[in-house]
Amino acid sequence: MWEFVNFYLIPGLVLGCIYALGALGITLTFGILRFANFAHGEVMMLGTYLALTMVWLFGLHPLLAALPAMALTALLMLGLDRAFFRPFRSAPTIISVIASFGLMLMIRSAVQVIWGTQPRPILPGVQRPQAWLDGAILLAPKHVWILLATLAIMAAIHLLLTRTRIGKAMRAVADSPELARLTGIPVETVIRATWVVAAATAVAAGVMLAIDTQVETMMGFKMLLPMFAAAILGGIGRPFGAVAGGLVIGVAEELSAYPWLGTAPLLNPAYKSGIAFAIMVAMLVWRPSGLFRGRVL
Amino acid sequence: MRRILLAGAAVLATATAGTAEVKLGSLGGVTGPIAEIVALLMEGRELAARHVNEQGGLFADGQQLTLVVGDSACDPKAAVDAATKLVNVDQVVAIVGPNCSGATLAAAQSVTIPAGVVILSESATSPAITALDDKDLVFRAAPSDAYQGIALANYILGQGVKTVALTNANDDYNAGLAAEFAKAFEAAGGKIAAHQVHEPNKANYRAEVATLGGAKADALVVFAYYGSSGIAIIRNALETGAYSKFFGADGMVNDELVNQLGVDALKDAAFTTPGADDSTGAFKAYMELAKDLKQPLGPYVPNAYDATFLLALAIEKAGSADRSKIAAALREVATPPGEVILPGEWAKAKALIAEGKDINYEGATGSLDFDAAGDVPGTYTLNTVTPDGKFAAKLLK
Missing domain, CATH: 3.40.50.2300 (Response regulator)
Structure with missing residues (x-):
């Protein structure tokens, strides 16, 4: 019983939190700018390298280093939007998609030139799990940080979207850009705010992934598929759908390897990457609007 | 011109x-x-x-x-x-x-x-x-x-470790090595308690490690490239307390392993690489x-x-x-x-x-005595991590 919680459920939740934070940015940019941003994973990776540099330069804790890295990446993202996406604002969306694909390759190559391709630790050493509830639950401190930090960021995003002017404007543009424009909402400002939120949450996801694993130049690309799957599962343009989708996919990937029948894993763990694909395809076929009634692709 | x-x-x-x-x-x-x-x-x-x-x-x-x-x-x-x-x-x-x-x-x-x-x-x-x-x-x-698999199997058995769990990355080099190792280890009286093939480049391997850990073997043998899954598997095995003793081959020998996991975590780890008897x-x-x-x-x-x-x-x-x-x-x-x-x-x-x-x-790399298949016996070195965080190589006889 506790083995199920410690080795399958908790790792699934930790992974799900990382997917959820990443999917949040994808669903927001998809909802407001109306294109699938393939560069999202690389923005996440770039921000993680910036955080790693902060750790090297100032000896900060990775979670603290994430804050300046989020700010820097958000600024960079505004510049990238100006250069790569704004010229295509009124063009067919496929052009923006292809531009994001090119941007993805460019960011990755630039990072490889600057930081090299060798994987690096952001939090060296091994954290042994600590016992909770008389030893029933084993939880490493870094996983507690990841779960708590995700909750804090979710709460902040929720407040931003429901309580602030710009947040409400973002939701309005996501619902109907034309109507929003007619009612006097400054769409460009909303778009900039969207990029800032997307970049910041992506960096948070990247740093948490790096704390759990390592920093390397392919980390963003590897996360792209599960993050897209989470966004589609939750419903495009639905921030809380993305969070729910991320958690479902993270937990489903890990639980698929649990020995539900007998002693062998239900699904050989070598195939667990397929889970996100399977969920994404199934959702697109049977319920394209996602769990939370988002936009149909 | x-x-x-x-x-x-x-x-x-x-x-x-x-x-x-x-x-x-x-x-x-x-x-x-x-x-x-x-x-x-x-x-x-x-x-x-x-x-x-x-x-x-x-x-x-x-x-x-x-x-x-x-x-x-x-x-x-x-x-x-x-x-x-x-x-x-x-x-x-x-x-x-x-x-x-x-x-x-x-x-x-x-x-x-x-x-x-x-x-x-x-x-x-x-x-x-x-x-x-x-x-x-x-x-x-x-x-x-194939000889590297035999060399590693003999070394592990020589250390008194009779039961191991085995995992390998899903590629030609690591799968071939794992198959040869398993054959040699079992032929020499050892027991492979669990064998789990894993896909490289995943964020974590806790489910794989849980399956391997359930076998309750004495050590974990990892055939992988250090960057794409080797480090992550050893990290997850240590974190979950499943294993603390590790063996592997040349794909794992890189300073980044020590850099990420630390010297303490690797004091019971050993990896073979081809080498020459100097x-x-x-x-x-x-x-x-x-x-x-x-x-x-x-x-x-x-x-x-x-x-x-x-x-x-x-x-x-x-x-x-x-x-x-x-x-x-x-x-x-x-x-x-x-x-x-x-x-x-x-x-x-x-x-x-x-x-x-x-x-x-007699060549620089060994005796070069060809067997029936035209192969030469290998000379292998064993790489362990020293207290100052470097790999030290010792010839396996």
Whole structure:
């Protein structure tokens, strides 16, 4: 019983939190700018390298280093939007998609030139799990940080979207850009705010992934598929759908390897990457609007 | 420019026409993914050819040994093209190379075995080459990964560890190594309590580690590349407390492993890599001769020297540039009985062969005694992490 919680459920939740934070940015940019941003994973990776540099330069804790890295990446993202996406604002969306694909390759190559391709630790050493509830639950401190930090960021995003002017404007543009424009909402400002939120949450996801694993130049690309799957599962343009989708996919990937029948894993763990694909395809076929009634692709 | 080239070619043509030559194919991945490694080992081949030519050349009339380079590009298709040219156009006696296992298999099956030409690769390590139906025409101067599996299995059992859990990354190199290791470990009385193939490049391997941990073995054997899954698996195994003792092979030996996991976590870890016994006279002789090379001990550079020198000895032993006699002659000069020949001792070997005596070449990388499949036994070193965070290598006897 506790083995199920410690080795399958908790790792699934930790992974799900990382997917959820990443999917949040994808669903927001998809909802407001109306294109699938393939560069999202690389923005996440770039921000993680910036955080790693902060750790090297100032000896900060990775979670603290994430804050300046989020700010820097958000600024960079505004510049990238100006250069790569704004010229295509009124063009067919496929052009923006292809531009994001090119941007993805460019960011990755630039990072490889600057930081090299060798994987690096952001939090060296091994954290042994600590016992909770008389030893029933084993939880490493870094996983507690990841779960708590995700909750804090979710709460902040929720407040931003429901309580602030710009947040409400973002939701309005996501619902109907034309109507929003007619009612006097400054769409460009909303778009900039969207990029800032997307970049910041992506960096948070990247740093948490790096704390759990390592920093390397392919980390963003590897996360792209599960993050897209989470966004589609939750419903495009639905921030809380993305969070729910991320958690479902993270937990489903890990639980698929649990020995539900007998002693062998239900699904050989070598195939667990397929889970996100399977969920994404199934959702697109049977319920394209996602769990939370988002936009149909 | 063109005129200069033509003039140069004409000069070369007259120069080579003056002295008779024996052509030896030198096939390697000159371009492609391992071009840097091949550039270094090509120097090893050229050094061996130079030693032959400086000490009297081949046969009684002192013919020059010429290396004809072909580019196999570490690619099966390119290897077939380049081997075809060497065999049919250049009419080489035998071929040293190619470098990559895939290229070697393709060149051997499509070109050299049907043509009856011996190839001797200094760097192809796939166990699949052993099983090739090669009419005794395919040899290697680098140990098959099968031997690495045996070396590691014996070491682990020697440490008193009888039950292990095994995991390997889902690629040709690591899967081949894992299969050989499992066979050797079980044949020697050990028990593989669990075997889990994993997909590289995943964020975490806790589910895999949980499955492996459920087997309650004494140690975890990991065959993977350190960057794509090796470090993550050891980290997850330590974090979940599933295992604290680890074994593995050359794909894991990189400073980044220590950098990420720390010295304490790896005090019970050991990894094998191919190595050379640096206490032998042959090794010392090679180091003295090769000191001008950029990297005398670069990957497979000593093997390249040994492979080229051995083929030259085989041609000398055969007595003529006759392709069909090379395989038998190669076995005679490489294996006991016979007077021991060390790297660089061409004049001595030539004299002994002229007297009709047996010789036995001992190379920088080992005895080079070919078995029935044309493979050589491996010399492996064991790499452990020292308290100051470096890998220390110790020869496995």
